[in-house]
Amino acid sequence: MADLEELIKQEQTEEQNEELTRKGYTDSSGNRIGKTFLTTLSQVKKIETLSAYQGEVLIIHGTEDKTVPLEHAYRLIKVLPSSRLKKIKGADHTYNRVDWEEEVLKETVNFFREKL
Numbered sequence: 001m002a003d004l005e006e007l008i009k010q011e012q013t014e015e016q017n018e019e020l021t022r023k024g025y026t027d028s029s030g031n032r033i034g035k036t037f038l039t040t041l042s043q044v045k046k047i048e049t050l051s052a053y054q055g056e057v058l059i060i061h062g063t064e065d066k067t068v069p070l071e072h073a074y075r076l077i078k079v080l081p082s083s084r085l086k087k088i089k090g091a092d093h094t095y096n097r098v099d100w101e102e103e104v105l106k107e108t109v110n111f112f113r114e115k116l
Contacts, residue, residue: 003075005041007068008033029067050079057083058111060104062091084111 008028016026025034057080061073070087077083086107091100 003046003072005038007072008038008041047075047079050076053080055082056115058107059083059085060088060107061085062088062093062095062100064090065093067093 011028012026016028019026020033020035020038025032027033057076059073059076059080061068061070063070073085073087077085088095088100088103091097091103095101095104
């Protein structure tokens, strides 16, 4: 994903923001997210850091991923010139079908065979 901080902020409710202030953490989709984590995310220059990487990258993304929009994959492609995007048609965020999982594994194995 291109920007985890952006995704968390988009999903964060007012109730979660209040809980974060009150307790120092909140539940975000089953994950305990604390103030320190969010502060650190805001300080990390994600895209700038990635753009310095010169190696080849395989990005695999489901076309029906509702957790991390496909737009994030396109943003990564722009800053990683030696990257390749493989879209898994119909797949969700966790590739929650056997054929999707098989396609992810096949693409990953093929990528490593080519590059290693």
